[in-house]
Amino acid sequence: MSIYIQSASQISFQQPLCEKWLDEPILPIQSFNQPMEPDYKQFIAPAESRRMGKLLKRAVATALDTLAKGGCEMPDAIISGTGLGCVENTEKFLNAVIDNEEECLPPTPFMQSTHNTISSQISLKLQCHGYNSTYSHRGTSFDSALLDAVMQLQLGRVNTALVGGYDEMTPAYFKMLGKLGYWRDGDVSIDELKKDGIPGAISGGASVSALLGNKNTQNALCQLVDTEIFSCNSVEKLQNKLHSFLNRCQSETAEIDAVMCGLSGDKANDDVYRDLLCKEFPTIPTLWYKHLFGESFCASGYGIYCASHLLNAGKVPDLLIYNGKFEKFVVNNILIINHFQNNDFSLTLLTKCHN
């Protein structure tokens, strides 16, 4: 059985719900970046929209857009990742608990604060009774959702699964994570982000989804060979994991045309990738995406999204190349590597659709 990414869409600080970033990317000018909101009217009625938090609106619109582009009215499963859930509502309720000393609290922010609100709202919107789950595991939240969807397909339980990654960055949370060294100070130009040895990344929210299915539809973007998540604490172990993963995919490092990494500009994050790439893929071009979509707990979703569209478009814009050169302008296999704090890792192999 083969698995295909039948469609994928996004909202970010790039043009929303389209792939204009391929030709007209928007470069960040600061560390704190808010998404560009699409017109929600085509997805959500205004009355309903007023009751929904920003992240929920983005998630529903991204999900519905993905389904429409994949030609799917009702997925068999809805599986989401979210590192922090609906933070805006969580903060609203938390502030009320503190300020009002637990009296006279508004129920709606609480109702919309749980992490599974997003998967639930999508299911409500579609009246979908199928498998429904939510992962909240830091930088591998989306990756966990993707793995679950792949297993549901491999076990033959579903024909299609909608997978998404959704996170929002509020000013307060940005400030808190800033204390932990998450963000860049000052210059966030591409050249500056690529410089070795500087701490901090640029932030972005996440609202990205993909429709997985077991049919090679006419519009399918690419094939997903396999995906894996694992814990690992040394480059040697990581190399072993990589080899056994590619082995299982019946692929070799030599067949990989490009490696898409979660490089963000943050030294603590990037060193692991640099080390691995240098040892395993010294001559293969490295691609990145966090300079265009920002860092967030679900940023890895954009890695899958970008790689799918690159395989479909059959081209790689220069701005996505972190280093290296394409010898031939053929991209058949993209390996996607993601990690969170050098502890939780994921590997995904995407390949061009063979019609």
Add this chain to the structure above:
Amino acid sequence: MTDIVITGMGIISALGHGVEATAEALLHHRSGIGKMRFLKTKHADHPAGEVPFSDEQLRDILNISNDFAITRTSLLGRIALKEAAEMATLNEESDARIAFISGTTVGGMEKSEQFYRDFLENDDRNEYIALHDCGACTDMIAKEFAGNISMQTTISTACSSAANAVILGADLLRTNRADIVIAGGTECLSKFHLDGFNTLMILDSEPCKPFDKARKGLNLGEGAAYIVMESRAHAEQRGAKAICQLSGCANRCDAFHQTASSPEGEGAYQAMMAALRDAGLQPADIDYVNAHGTGTPNNDESEGRAMMRVFGNQMPMVSSTKAYTGHPTSAAGGVENVISILTLTRNFVPANLNFTEKIDSLNFTPVTETKTGVQLNHVLTNSFGFGGNDSSCIFSKIK
């Protein structure tokens, strides 16, 4: 299909620390619900199933010093994980691929709500910022078992989180992505969700009365519980004793309302039916249902109607154990998996406490006196969450 067996379990809840304390309390009608001693809240008049240990006492159990930053959710999780791993004789040198799947929703909120102003205004509590999210909680628990967790992730589907962890675990075994899975959930009481449930007016100001006509709401609880799952072949090969089987499990969505269940319990019905299919069992094969049975007017009627659709006039024995443990939200599925396995292996059915009168629209009453010496072969347990996340697991005696 891979036969999945359970080789270990660990639990801490309002009923105390450990599998034996839990069994003792259930067999002796001893509820853990009472006045909260440790959560500092204005609403302490609401009874709750609080774990009967302070943070300091939990740290003592684990030998963790007071200056090490860790949340209550993680402390509870570590204690349950430790017991489960010991019972399953998991040793740290083994090269088996061990996956750790934990459910939580509150995560580090209980500390964040105390330190939130510090987070924003000074640097006094920065170490707790990184411990706030759900994944951090799992990560901190996995460290109790350093070295050989081959993968970890966190599920957050509100009150069905731990059940969905078990379902993911089963799939990891079935697709040969892990040799052993430790799955369940952990949650501690917080003002955030106590107040949240209170604003939804679904807390009972007295001990909860699941499936009773006059039920008024739930009592929150807290705790953590994990089970150790592996293929029968793997357990045999490493000489681990199989306690029982996980014969089936399934997850479906009610798709009705963000926080309420549909009147006919569509999601619950579909989850139970799919779990039966997964197990290759008929409704009549189920001997006991450990119901979600929170004690809210909405849940118990909806779940009861779903059970009537599944079982018709042949309703198996049913009880909710929420009146013992309170509702430990994300940990509920874990706690009730352990309880279900206890009933199955020790042949008893715990009483549904505080029941007096049947719900008009239902055709059954729960078990009101603890039954011992009953032969149970298959036990089904339900976990339903906000967002219509409904899941069912079926445990069976070893074939």
